[in-house]
Amino acid sequence: MCPERQVYLLDPQSLPPETIAVTFAKTSRSPQSFRDIAAELTEEKSAAFHEKWVVGYGHASVAEHAVLHIAIENISRLAIETLESCRLASYTEKSTRYQKWGPEDFYRPTELAGHPLEKRYLETCRALFTHYHQALPKVREVIAEQFPRCPDEDESMWERRIRSKYVDVCRFYLPAAALANVGVTINARALEHTLRKMLSHPLEEVRALGAEMKAVARASVPTLVKYAEAVSYLQTLPHLLAQEAPAISPEIGDWCRLIAWDCNAEEIALAACLFRYSHLSFDQARRAIQGRSPEQITALAQHVLGGLDRFTPPLRELEHVGFTFEVMLDQGGYLELKRHRMMTLSPQPLSTYLGYAIPRAIEAAGLLESYEDVMTFADQTYRELATWNPEVAAYVVPNAFHRRALIRLNFRQAWHLIALRSAPNAHFSLRRLAQRMAECIRGATPLLGQFLPIYPEETWQQIETHFFLRA
Numbered sequence: 377m378c379p380e381r382q383v384y385l386l387d388p389q390s391l392p393p394e395t396i397a398v399t400f401a402k403t404s405r406s407p408q409s410f411r412d413i414a415a416e417l418t419e420e421k422s423a424a425f426h427e428k429w430v431v432g433y434g435h436a437s438v439a440e441h442a443v444l445h446i447a448i449e450n451i452s453r454l455a456i457e458t459l460e461s462c463r464l465a466s467y468t469e470k471s472t473r474y475q476k477w478g479p480e481d482f483y484r485p486t487e488l489a490g491h492p493l494e495k496r497y498l499e500t501c502r503a504l505f506t507h508y509h510q511a512l513p514k515v516r517e518v519i520a521e522q523f524p525r526c527p528d529e530d531e532s533m534w535e536r537r538i539r540s541k542y543v544d545v546c547r548f549y550l551p552a553a554a555l556a557n558v559g560v561t562i563n564a565r566a567l568e569h570t571l572r573k574m575l576s577h578p579l580e581e582v583r584a585l586g587a588e589m590k591a592v593a594r595a596s597v598p599t600l601v602k603y604a605e606a607v608s609y610l611q612t613l614p615h616l617l618a619q620e621a622p623a624i625s626p627e628i629g630d631w632c633r634l635i636a637w638d639c640n641a642e643e644i645a646l647a648a649c650l651f652r653y654s655h656l657s658f659d660q661a662r663r664a665i666q667g668r669s670p671e672q673i674t675a676l677a678q679h680v681l682g683g684l685d686r687f688t689p690p691l692r693e694l695e696h697v698g699f700t701f702e703v704m705l706d707q708g709g710y711l712e713l714k715r716h717r718m719m720t721l722s723p724q725p726l727s728t729y730l731g732y733a734i735p736r737a738i739e740a741a742g743l744l745e746s747y748e749d750v751m752t753f754a755d756q757t758y759r760e761l762a763t764w765n766p767e768v769a770a771y772v773v774p775n776a777f778h779r780r781a782l783i784r785l786n787f788r789q790a791w792h793l794i795a796l797r798s799a800p801n802a803h804f805s806l807r808r809l810a811q812r813m814a815e816c817i818r819g820a821t822p823l824l825g826q827f828l829p830i831y832p833e834e835t836w837q838q839i840e841t842h843f844f845l846r847a
């Protein structure tokens with residue numbers, strides 16, 4: 377008789393993560409059910425299995441079945457960057473859009489303890505937080521005037537509606553030292569990779585956090601992260617590459633440039649779609665596309681991209697087409713951008729060398745002069761600290777300062793990012809970027825680009841003019 381289908385959960389309340397991982401791993405050689413395999417395992421047997429197979433023979437994917445939920449509180453935004461640089465994990469963090477910071481909610485780097493610049497660092501962070509707190513009610517007034525209370529709205533509904541709008545502006549003051557909480561869901565393989573990066577990091581905060589995460593994780597996965605250590609390649613290569621770069625002033629060009637994309641992108645994408653649902657070779661599929669009239673090609677693109685709802689991503693075949701952008705946006709915006717995991721993101725070190733943005737509401741609130749003063753103060757502090765330690769100096773850089781990055785993403789990820797970040801509820805920095813990226817993609821690949829799910833009611837130029845005095 378044909379064996380019956382079985383679907384059930386392995387209960388993480390009764391089975392430790394390492395035992396679940398071994399239970400799944402053993403199905404590759406054992407004809408037993410998962411229940412029976414799990415019943416024969418102990419924590420000791422699971423640890424021995426992982427030592428032999430995962431650590432010894434390098435069958436590392438087994439460790440992906442051991443999943444941890446790690447709660448991390450009061451770490452700097454700078455430390456969060458390294459933590460969240462792992463793409464194969466899930467994060468939720470305190471939002472600069474929906475929460476406010478207390479005056480002392482910033483990290484004091486241990487590297488600075490007793491250093492002649494420690495006082496200056498504290499003064500700068502405190503000044504930024506003081507300005508942030510002074511700006512909140514003033515910018516709120518400006519926003520409240522622009523978005524008056526509706527007759528059917530009570531006070532708390534109205535406050536909720538306008539809150540993110542004024543907090544969105546005031547976040548430009550917050551330095552990278554601002555503390556936040558992050559919830560992380562990660563499997564043991566990805567965690568080991570993250571720990572190796574953290575333990576190799578130049579900042580003491582990141583190394584200490586890595587060591588604490590490792591210790592905490594070992595209570596749940598004693599074997600799988602045991603061998604995570606600092607990696608000398610990760611420690612030395614950044615210095616080596618920094619020295620190789622010519623010592624010249626950085627050029628500041630256009631803030632968003634599409635610098636490379638696949639030639640014949642549209643032909644490749646559509647040929648890949650035919651390939652997937654036929655038995656043709658890729659060359660045959662491509663010739664089939666080449667033989668079509670422009671109207672037929674448009675009709676095919678319409679089939680592929682025209683009928684999607686907002687919960688359905690386009691076919692995976694759209695991933696065969698990629699785009700590389702060089703972008704520069706305020707650090708607050710960059711911190712949101714970096715949360716998109718399905719792309720290759722190469723950020724430059726955080727510094728003040730690329731200047732800072734000024735939201736228009738700052739001027740409307742009568743804060744322009746004091747905003748420029750405190751940004752200049754932060755810039756000077758950064759530069760003084762950077763001559764001693766550029767990594768530590770980055771803690772004082774406010775969200776207003778620009779960050780430059782290279783992004784490589786495929787059409788499918790661009791679709792998702794543009795839909796999410798051009799939406800009216802997205803931050804204006806990201807809306808501006810999403811609109812501009814869509815414009816670039818439409819210019820390079822008009823056939824596919826016309827279907828991008830961009831919010832149609834504004835352009836990046838309008839966003840720039842409306843929200844930025846200087847972008």
Ligand SMILES: Cc1cc2nc3c(=O)[nH]c(=O)nc-3n(C[C@H](O)[C@H](O)[C@H](O)COP(=O)(O)OP(=O)(O)OC[C@H]3O[C@@H](n4cnc5c(N)ncnc54)[C@H](O)[C@@H]3O)c2cc1C
Pocket residue numbers: 464465466467468469470471474715716717718792796801802
């Ligand atoms: C309105 C709004 C409010 C937000 N508020 C907060 C907040 O308060 N705090 C906060 O931390 N973040 C917040 N974010 C960021 C948000 O949680 C995402 O991290 C960010 O938008 C990246 O998008 P994404 O997760 O859809 O996917 P991306 O990382 O861009 O990945 C693309 C797609 O791949 C798939 N995918 C990628 N990784 C996984 C995975 N591990 N498991 C399953 N599917 C996956 C999903 O389909 C995803 O949509 C907010 C975003 C928005 C739009």
